[in-house]
Amino acid sequence: MYLGRVIGTVIATKKYTGLEGVKLLMVQPLDDRLRPNGDPHVAADSTQQAGPKDLVYLVGSREAALALDETFVPVDAAIVGIVDEVYRQP
Numbered sequence: 001m002y003l004g005r006v007i008g009t010v011i012a013t014k015k016y017t018g019l020e021g022v023k024l025l026m027v028q029p030l031d032d033r034l035r036p037n038g039d040p041h042v043a044a045d046s047t048q049q050a051g052p053k054d055l056v057y058l059v060g061s062r063e064a065a066l067a068l069d070e071t072f073v074p075v076d077a078a079i080v081g082i083v084d085e086v087y088r089q090p
Contacts, residue, residue, distance in 0.1 A: 030055075
């Protein structure tokens with residue numbers, strides 16, 4: 001599980017069966033200090049309804065495929081929550 005910031009949306013006119021109706025968002029991964037950590041990538045968001053500039057937490061790999069309503073679709077990242085606040089211990 002990791003943090004990210006939604007930086008855009010992805011429009012796809014054709015999608016894999018099982019991904020119809022799933023919103024695709026461009027996400028910038030973040031470290032524990034909310035600084036960019038790695039390259040932006042696309043994440044599926046079928047349940048959380050995240051939007052631009054939202055701070056989200058994501059899962060990757062097999063867990064991403066299981067996080068969607070239609071399981072085992074080919075996704076590498078899925079948004080599983082919207083973050084309200086982050087508390088970091090010194």
